[in-house]
Amino acid sequence: MHKLGRGHRDKLQQFITITGASEKIALQALKASDWHLEGAFDFFYNQPQLKTFTDSRHLEELYNRYKDAYVDMILADGITVLCNDIQVDPQDIVMLVLSWHMKAGTMCEFSKKEFIEGLQSLGIDSLDKFREKIPYMRSELKDEQKFREIYNFAFGWAKEKGQKSLALDTAIGMWQLLFAEKQWPLVDHWCQFLQARHNKAISRDTWSQLLEFAKTVGSNLSDYDAEGAWPYLIDEFVEYLNENGIIQNGLINDSSLKW
Amino acid sequence: MSTQKKRPYHIEAFKHRAVGDPKYAEKTWKVLEHAIHEIYNHNASGLSFEELYRNAYNMVLQKFGEKLYTGLVTTMTSHLKEISQSIESAQGEIFLEEINRKWVDHNKALQMIRDILMYMDRTFIPSNHKTPVHELGLNLWRDVVIHSSKTQARLLDTLLELVLRERNGEVINRGLMRNIIKMLMDLGLPVYQQDFEKHFLDVSANFYCRESQKFIESCDCGDYLKKAERRLNEEMERVSHYLDPRSESKITNVVEKEMIESHMHTLVHMENSGLVSMLVDDKYEDLQRMHNLFRRVPDGLTIVKDVMTSFVRDTGKQLVMDPERLRDPVDFVQRLLDLKDKYDRVITMSFNNDKTFQNALNSSFEYFINLNARSPEFISLFVDDKLRRGLKGVGEEDVEILLDKVMMLFRYLQEKDVFEKYYKQHLAKRLLSGKTISDDAERSLIVKLKTECGYQFTSKLEGMFTDMKTSHDTMQGFYAILGTEMGDSPSLSVQVLTTGSWPTQPSPPCNLPAEILGVCDKFRTYYLGTHNGRRLSWQTNMGTADLKATFGKGQKHELNVSTYQMCVLMLFNSAERLTCKEIEQATAIPMSDLRRCLQSLACVKGKNVLRKEPMSKDIAEDDAFFFNDKFTSKFFKVKIGTVVAQRESEPENLETRQRVEEDRKPQIEAAIVRIMKSRRTLDHNNIVAEVTKQLQSRFLPNPVVIKKRIESLIEREFLERDKVDRKLYRYLA
Numbered sequence: 001m002h003k004l005g006r007g008h009r010d011k012l013q014q015f016i017t018i019t020g021a022s023e024k025i026a027l028q029a030l031k032a033s034d035w036h037l038e039g040a041f042d043f044f045y046n047q048p049q050l051k052t053f054t055d056s057r058h059l060e061e062l063y064n065r066y067k068d069a070y071v072d073m074i075l076a077d078g079i080t081v082l083c084n085d086i087q088v089d090p091q092d093i094v095m096l097v098l099s100w101h102m103k104a105g106t107m108c109e110f111s112k113k114e115f116i117e118g119l120q121s122l123g124i125d126s127l128d129k130f131r132e133k134i135p136y137m138r139s140e141l142k143d144e145q146k147f148r149e150i151y152n153f154a155f156g157w158a159k160e161k162g163q164k165s166l167a168l169d170t171a172i173g174m175w176q177l178l179f180a181e182k183q184w185p186l187v188d189h190w191c192q193f194l195q196a197r198h199n200k201a202i203s204r205d206t207w208s209q210l211l212e213f214a215k216t217v218g219s220n221l222s223d224y225d226a227e228g229a230w231p232y233l234i235d236e237f238v239e240y241l242n243e244n245g246i247i248q249n250g251l252i253n254d255s256s257l258k259w
Numbered sequence: 260m261s262t263q264k265k266r267p268y269h270i271e272a273f274k275h276r277a278v279g280d281p282k283y284a285e286k287t288w289k290v291l292e293h294a295i296h297e298i299y300n301h302n303a304s305g306l307s308f309e310e311l312y313r314n315a316y317n318m319v320l321q322k323f324g325e326k327l328y329t330g331l332v333t334t335m336t337s338h339l340k341e342i343s344q345s346i347e348s349a350q351g352e353i354f355l356e357e358i359n360r361k362w363v364d365h366n367k368a369l370q371m372i373r374d375i376l377m378y379m380d381r382t383f384i385p386s387n388h389k390t391p392v393h394e395l396g397l398n399l400w401r402d403v404v405i406h407s408s409k410t411q412a413r414l415l416d417t418l419l420e421l422v423l424r425e426r427n428g429e430v431i432n433r434g435l436m437r438n439i440i441k442m443l444m445d446l447g448l449p450v451y452q453q454d455f456e457k458h459f460l461d462v463s464a465n466f467y468c469r470e471s472q473k474f475i476e477s478c479d480c481g482d483y484l485k486k487a488e489r490r491l492n493e494e495m496e497r498v499s500h501y502l503d504p505r506s507e508s509k510i511t512n513v514v515e516k517e518m519i520e521s522h523m524h525t526l527v528h529m530e531n532s533g534l535v536s537m538l539v540d541d542k543y544e545d546l547q548r549m550h551n552l553f554r555r556v557p558d559g560l561t562i563v564k565d566v567m568t569s570f571v572r573d574t575g576k577q578l579v580m581d582p583e584r585l586r587d588p589v590d591f592v593q594r595l596l597d598l599k600d601k602y603d604r605v606i607t608m609s610f611n612n613d614k615t616f617q618n619a620l621n622s623s624f625e626y627f628i629n630l631n632a633r634s635p636e637f638i639s640l641f642v643d644d645k646l647r648r649g650l651k652g653v654g655e656e657d658v659e660i661l662l663d664k665v666m667m668l669f670r671y672l673q674e675k676d677v678f679e680k681y682y683k684q685h686l687a688k689r690l691l692s693g694k695t696i697s698d699d700a701e702r703s704l705i706v707k708l709k710t711e712c713g714y715q716f717t718s719k720l721e722g723m724f725t726d727m728k729t730s731h732d733t734m735q736g737f738y739a740i741l742g743t744e745m746g747d748s749p750s751l752s753v754q755v756l757t758t759g760s761w762p763t764q765p766s767p768p769c770n771l772p773a774e775i776l777g778v779c780d781k782f783r784t785y786y787l788g789t790h791n792g793r794r795l796s797w798q799t800n801m802g803t804a805d806l807k808a809t810f811g812k813g814q815k816h817e818l819n820v821s822t823y824q825m826c827v828l829m830l831f832n833s834a835e836r837l838t839c840k841e842i843e844q845a846t847a848i849p850m851s852d853l854r855r856c857l858q859s860l861a862c863v864k865g866k867n868v869l870r871k872e873p874m875s876k877d878i879a880e881d882d883a884f885f886f887n888d889k890f891t892s893k894f895f896k897v898k899i900g901t902v903v904a905q906r907e908s909e910p911e912n913l914e915t916r917q918r919v920e921e922d923r924k925p926q927i928e929a930a931i932v933r934i935m936k937s938r939r940t941l942d943h944n945n946i947v948a949e950v951t952k953q954l955q956s957r958f959l960p961n962p963v964v965i966k967k968r969i970e971s972l973i974e975r976e977f978l979e980r981d982k983v984d985r986k987l988y989r990y991l992a
Contacts, residue, residue, distance in 0.1 A: 164974060205973045205980070212985055229943035229986040232967050 008035060015040055018142075020135030041143070054125040059116050062125070067112070074110040086130050093177050097137040100153045107158050141181045148211060151178055155207045165201030168194060175210075184214040186241070193240045198233060206231045284323040287314045288330050294375070295331070298368045299338045308375060316378045324383035331376065335396060339365070339403040347409045355417055358410075359438050362400070369396040401446045405454065414439075418455060419462050426466065426493070437501035444503055456506055460513055463494075467517035475522050479532035481545040487518040488548055511555070520556040527566050534566050538605065546609035560615065568619045571602060575627035579634065588633075589649075592641035596664050599624065625671040632916075635678035636907065638668055643685040646701060647694045658700050666707045675712060676926075676957045677919050683720060684762045690727050691754055691801055698724075712956050722760035730754045737785050751778045755786070756798070766798045769822075769847045772829040799823065800852065808868065811888030818868060819898045823848050823856045828868070831886040840880045854878045859899055865892065866899045920964075927960055927968045935978060935990035943969070943986045 008030075015026045015037065021044060033039030066078035074082070083090045102118025104110055110118075122137075124130050140146045158174050159166040166174075172191045179187040190210070194202075209231050226235050240246075294311050297303055318327045342361045349357040373380065373392045380392050390398060405411060418439065421431045443451040467490070474483050491514050498507040519526075526549075527534045537545045553559030575598060578584060584591045602620050610616045628634045642665055650658050672678055689695040702724065709717040734752060771779065783795055802822030806829075809815050820828065826846045830837060837845070843853055857878050861871040870887040871878075907915060930950045935941060941949070947965050954960050969988065972978045981987035 203970065203974045205970055208980075209985065229966075229980075231970055232963060235963075235966075 011035060011037055011040075015044075017135070019044055019139045020132060020137075054120050054123060056125075058125040059119055062119070062127070063112055063115050066115075072112055074112075074115055076108045079108060079110070085127055086134060088134060091177075093141065093181060094134060094138050096154060096157070096177070097140055097150060099157055100150045101137070104157060106161055147181070151211050152208050154178065155204055163201075165203050166207060167201055168199065171202040171207065179214070186214070189241065189246055190237060193237050197236065197240060203231075206233050209234065284318060284321065284326055287318055288323075288326060290314055291318075291327070291375070292330060292334055295334045295338075295368075295372060298371050299364075301364075303371060308371075311375045312377070315376050319379050319383050324379060324387070327376070327379060328383065328387075328389060331372070331392070332395070332399070335372075335399050336403060338368075339399055343404045343407045343410065346404065347407065354413065355421075355432075355435055355439055358404075358414065359435060359442070361404070362438075362442050365396070365400055369393055372396070397446055401450060405443075405446065405450070411454070415455060415458055419459060422459065422497070423462075423466070425497070433500050440501050440503065448503075451503060456503075456509070459506075460509055463510060463513050464517055467514055468521070471518045471522060474518075475525060480526050480529040480534075480549075481532055481537070481542065483522075483526060484545065484548045484552060487514070487552055490514055490518060491552070515552075515555045519552050519559065523553065523556065523559060523562055527562055534563060535570050538567065538570060538602075541601070541604075543605065543608045546605055547611075550610045550613070560613070564616055564619050567602075567605075567616070568623050571598075571620065571623040572627055574598065575623060576630060579627050579631040585631075585633065588637035588640040589644045591637050592668070595624075595628070595668060599664070599667065621671070624668075625673070628668065628671045629673045632674075632677075633912065635672055635674055636681045636912070636915075638665065638672070639678055639681035639685050641665070642682065642704065643689065646689060646696060646704075650700060651696050655699070658697070659703065662700065662704050662707060665704070666711065669708070670711065673955075674919075674958045675716070676922065677916075679716060679720075679957075680762070680915060680919055680922075683723075686720060686723060687761050687801075690723060692803060716957065719760045722757055726755060726757055726760065733786065736789075737782060741781060741785065748778045749774055751775075751782060753782055753786075755795075766796075766800045767847070767849060768797065769799050769826055770845065771797075771799070771822075772826060774829075775825075799826075810890050814891065815895075816890075816892060817896045819896065820860075821856065823852060824860055824899060827853075827856060827860065831869075835885065837884055838880065839878055839882050839884070842884065843880075857884065860884075861887075863899075866897060868897075868899070923958060923960070923964065924968060926954060926957070927965055928972060930954055930960075931965070931968055931972060932977060932990075935988065939990050940981070941988060942984075943988065946988065 011030060012023065012026055015021065015030060016023060019026070019041070021029070025044070026040075029040040029044040030037075032043045063074070066074045066082050068075045068078060079095075080090060083092075083095070088094055098118070099107075099110075101122055102110055102114040104114050104118075119125065119130075122133055124133055141150065154174050155166055158170050172194060175187060175191060213230065213234050221238055221241065224230075224238050226238065291311060291314055294303075294306050297306060315327060318324065342365070346354070346357050346361060369392075373396075376392050383389075384391055389395075405414065418436070421436060425431045440451070440455070443455055470490075471487075474486055478486065491511060494510045494514055495507060498504060498510065502510075529536075534546075534549065536542070537549070549563060550560070553563050575595075578594055578598065579591075584594070599620075606612060606616050606620065631637075645661060650661065653661075669675065669678060686701070689701075695701055705717050705720050705724075708720070730753060733755060737753075779797070786795060787793060799822045804820055804822055804825035806818040806820060806825060807815065808818055808828075818828070823846070826848065827842055830842065830845055839853070839857065842848075842857070843850055846853070848856065857869070857871075858876070859866065861867050861869040861884060862876055868887055868890050870885045870889075872883045872885070875882075927950060930953045931946060934946060934949045934953070943966075946969065947962050950965050951960050951962075969978065973980065973988075976991055978988045979991055981989060
């Protein structure tokens with residue numbers, strides 16, 4: 001154990017808490033970024049994960065523990081048991097991140113291939129390692145690029161098989177889950193607007209462009225270009241905001257946002 | 260033999276007078292001076308020009324050029340001073356005549372003097388950079404005579420006074436004026452400009468400023484413009500008579516500025532006589548004058564154009580927005596054509612076919628025609644009316660003229676696809692009812708539409724004509740083969756309509772009378788036997804029938820009715836009384852159609868071949884109908900419920916609009932796909948611009964609809980957004 005100054009020790013502890021990385025990896029990242037936390041995060045997330053050796057036999061055992069009795073897949077019941085084992089709520093957003101790692105084709109299902117290859121890419125072959133990895137997966141949501149990937153992955157994952165669009169209720173649930181992480185101030189208005197005015201499924205393009213809208217326009221809509229390339233539904237949303245006085249002179253005028 | 264030496268011969272040269280002999284010079288100059296005096300005193304006839312010339316020659320030769328030149332200046336000056344005094348003492352109108360006479364004399368004298376002193380002009384004067392004799396004479400005249408303190412001001416005042424008198428209608432001595440002005444010009448352009456023109460222009464400006472103010476207060480616009488025009492012509496005439504030609508543009512500018520430019524707005528907007536009144540009352544001559552005069556000032560025509568445009572727009576707007584006008588589409592369109600004719604005449608007869616005005620008129624029409632969303636329908640109804648009967652008996656040339664006018668209105672429409680939809684409906688009815696007056700006229704209009712909007716726009720319309728031709732041939736074939744078997748069967752005439760070309764609406768099958776069914780089945784067998792793979796369905800809502808009917812007292816009539824009406828009437832061959840309900844069950848005609856059908860059979864005076872109980876306009880299901888034995892008519896042929904195109908009711912119009920909007924979606928998508936297929940990558944705004952450009956000959960695409968189509972294409976994976984630039988789209992092959 002190296003002898004570290006108090007400032008450095010605090011940063012090390014903070015990094016480990018946020019990323020779930022080992023102390024060795026944390027030290028490496030912090031030194032590479034000259035002990036700046038933000039730089040260390042960038043370094044850490046951009047490093048290709050070392051292909052940790054995983055025991056195939058253990059992975060097989062894990063899969064068999066959760067797989068359905070009749071179908072060679074892990075279904076809702078198996079996922080419930082898995083969540084129990086790793087001490088995560090099934091509704092927790094970290095399950096979405098896990099599904100993203102597994103490249104899961106649809107919600108509440110993991111094929112054997114998805115499960116095993118996903119865990120391998122995470123370097124997990126035991127429940128202990130699985131639990132250790134949870135903070136890391138949670139922290140990936142803070143990385144902007146990964147958030148976007150996870151957000152766009154969520155569309156295909158959450159929609160009904162064989163459908164092209166995402167059911168409105170499901171979409172609203174997903175948005176509330178995802179934007180709880182990103183703090184988009186208009187998310188509640190957006191969901192209310194959809195239920196009041198739209199009442200139809202959400203297209204993939206609208207889904208992905210909403211994230212761009214949330215990032216680009218934020219809380220200042222004075223320079224919103226209704227004739228630009230935004231999906232029409234977002235045009236209607238901006239109109240709705242203006243009509244209801246939620247936006248005035250391009251700025252949010254919602255007392256519920258004051259704190 | 261002795262030699263003798265010859266003595267050389269010597270001749271001595273003749274001796275001249277000594278060079279530089281002052282006495283000689285003085286003596287010689289005296290002779291010349293005397294001669295100049297004699298010339299100015301009109302006594303030149305006694306002089307010997309040869310001697311005088313030689314004297315001058317000798318003086319120059321003997322280096323006395325300076326003395327000669329100085330003497331000339333002195334002598335001429337003294338004479339001109341005398342002349343100046345003589346002019347100054349002239350009284351009244353003699354003044355100008357005196358100047359003129361003295362000027363003539365001076366010029367004659369100057370000519371002689373210059374001839375005498377020609378050698379000096381050629382040698383001494385250039386060598387010493389002095390003013391040539393003739394020019395010297397002019398300069399001295401200018402400085403001594405014209406610019407003398409008394410004469411200069413008086414000359415100007417006199418000239419201006421005469422101009423004023425001429426402007427006030429007096430006859431003045433123009434020849435004299437011409438001579439004086441020419442004198443000033445001969446003295447040099449700057450003399451003319453400074454001594455006369457500048458002041459003339461200033462005084463003229465004041466004159467016309469006051470006069471225009473007086474006129475504007477006492478005249479109406481037309482009279483004022485006549486006066487202004489007359490003044491303009493007078494000034495141009497004055498220049499041609501006695502001013503320098505270069506003054507024309509200057510004096511006309513003055514008149515234009517003071518009489519036209521200063522009062523442009525007042526004139527144009529004069530109540531009861533201004534531009535609007537002229538337009539309303541077809542005052543072509545006044546309008547032409549206004550155009551000619553206003554063209555001469557900056558922005559003059561712009562004002563005329565703007566006021567005309569504003570008035571045309573207001574007039575047109577009132578016309579297309581007047582609820583009363585909307586009742587009669589044919590009249591509505593005729594008034595539009597009349598309005599266009601009127602302003603075309605104005606532009607042709609009064610505005611010199613000015614392109615600016617033509618463009619302004621065109622944009623005005625485009626503006627107000629599109630204010631009324633019903634214009635496309637009404638134009639089609641107008642065409643329908645003309646091609647049904649309006650153009651009956653009209654010569655081919657006049658038909659073309661009218662069709663060209665219709666095309667002109669069509670060109671103004673921004674929603675040409677709406678026109679096409681209505682035109683197709685109306686054309687279908689004309690063709691199916693055989694009511695069109697001229698196939699040539701129909702085809703002529705379609706050729707014009709194709710020229711304007713392209714093949715795709717008219718391909719279905721042409722398909723309709725093809726169907727009519729083909730159907731005619733088919734019926735000939737049918738009767739050629741089966742004619743002998745038909746016996747007493749009703750005659751049948753079938754139009755085979757290509758699905759997609761005709762504006763068909765879903766037609767629920769109704770129960771045709773047995774007599775008709777038989778012959779229909781024969782036709783079906785024939786047709787399907789000669790056309791493999793075809794499918795026939797009867798469009799009974801679009802047919803007509805001729806029925807022979809015998810009424811109570813034995814009177815016979817031939818009834819022209821719709822197919823539905825035929826189905827109803829045939830029931831009464833075997834029934835005395837039928838309720839509306841019973842008729843519906845027997846015929847399977849939809850109730851809404853049936854009600855209209857029965858209304859025209861039982862509720863129209865003069866056409867009520869059925870009798871109804873109770874006798875009311877409205878038709879209830881339990882109402883009873885009887886054959887009307889008491890029916891009478893002056894005509895053998897009775898036309899009932901003619902299928903004539905009428906303006907749509909509001910709900911129908913809305914429905915047509917919605918269908919148009921639906922039809923636009925695939926066209927917009929096709930345009931997007933065409934563009935992206937050729938571009939592969941393009942940003943949003945450029946797609947919108949390109950789509951608009953490609954489709955605007957048919958309709959103006961709504962950018963929001965374009966955006967929705969793009970989204971739909973993204974969803975169906977024809978397009979995708981660029982990964983980096985969200986405004987950029989890529990074509991997916």
